[in-house]
Amino acid sequence: MTAKIIDGRAVADLIRTECANRARRLEEKAGIRPGLAVILVGGDPASAVYVRNKIRACEAVGIHSFTYRLPETVENEELLSLITRLNVDSSVHGILVQLPLPAHIDMARVLETIAPSKDVDGFHLYNVGALVTGSTVFSPCTPYGVVKLLEHEGITVEGQNVVVIGASNIVGKPIALMLMARDATVTICHAKTRDLAQFTIGADILVVAAGVPGLITAAMVKKGAVVIDIGINRLKNGKIVGDVDFAGVVLRASHITPVPGGVGPMTVTMLLVNTIESAERILM
Numbered sequence: 001m002t003a004k005i006i007d008g009r010a011v012a013d014l015i016r017t018e019c020a021n022r023a024r025r026l027e028e029k030a031g032i033r034p035g036l037a038v039i040l041v042g043g044d045p046a047s048a049v050y051v052r053n054k055i056r057a058c059e060a061v062g063i064h065s066f067t068y069r070l071p072e073t074v075e076n077e078e079l080l081s082l083i084t085r086l087n088v089d090s091s092v093h094g095i096l097v098q099l100p101l102p103a104h105i106d107m108a109r110v111l112e113t114i115a116p117s118k119d120v121d122g123f124h125l126y127n128v129g130a131l132v133t134g135s136t137v138f139s140p141c142t143p144y145g146v147v148k149l150l151e152h153e154g155i156t157v158e159g160q161n162v163v164v165i166g167a168s169n170i171v172g173k174p175i176a177l178m179l180m181a182r183d184a185t186v187t188i189c190h191a192k193t194r195d196l197a198q199f200t201i202g203a204d205i206l207v208v209a210a211g212v213p214g215l216i217t218a219a220m221v222k223k224g225a226v227v228i229d230i231g232i233n234r235l236k237n238g239k240i241v242g243d244v245d246f247a248g249v250v251l252r253a254s255h256i257t258p259v260p261g262g263v264g265p266m267t268v269t270m271l272l273v274n275t276i277e278s279a280e281r282i283l284m
């Protein structure tokens, strides 16, 4: 068996075209241009690249982006007061603070200061709680992207055994909750899990977000499983790989996401979706 390789770029392109149409309709019907405020603190090069990609993606679909670049030494109060101003700015429908933040910044306070109705990253405690009860305002972008990929491929989630590897607040835990809400039977494994293979081998859908290249080998995968690789690891030779041994697992799975070109393109795309949705809610 050779798995179907899920083309995340193609699915992301379809959704981005739909975003551009929705943004145009909002402007024509109600004179509303969706707006996203992006706050970058300090000079972390990886964060700068992510932020640039987000801004470019916004412009390409007709979302106005407002970028705030603050120095590494910015005080907590200054950052909080910027967020408070953006919360009441009617041209801003989404607010994103790029993580990680410098150590002296109180990240929890920053995230709690963003109005839940503009929290397009879905990181505010209110939105995390809403995810638990199944009444989300905004779903976090990477997990939301995974759910959309599964939907697009017509993969049934209900009743399936899902194993999620990785229990982070922004990927592992929310994806487990979102798939539970879709009636999957979910097991979460993490760095302290003993004998990972005993869990992975039973998975109909295996979702891997561990940040460990080559963690999942073919022998750990059930024949015909759907394998979603969220890992993004840069090897010493510069190559970007996921957490799954692609060459081996592609011969055993029914579907697999490549790295790059699988889940990655979906993350920014779902940020665009959340921002447009936030702007559309003004008319509801």
Ligand code: GUN
Residues within 6 Å of the ligand: 096, 097, 098, 099, 100, 121, 141, 142, 170
């Ligand atoms: N840093 C790494 N991933 C993310 C993300 O999804 N959102 C934000 N704001 N920062 C991140």
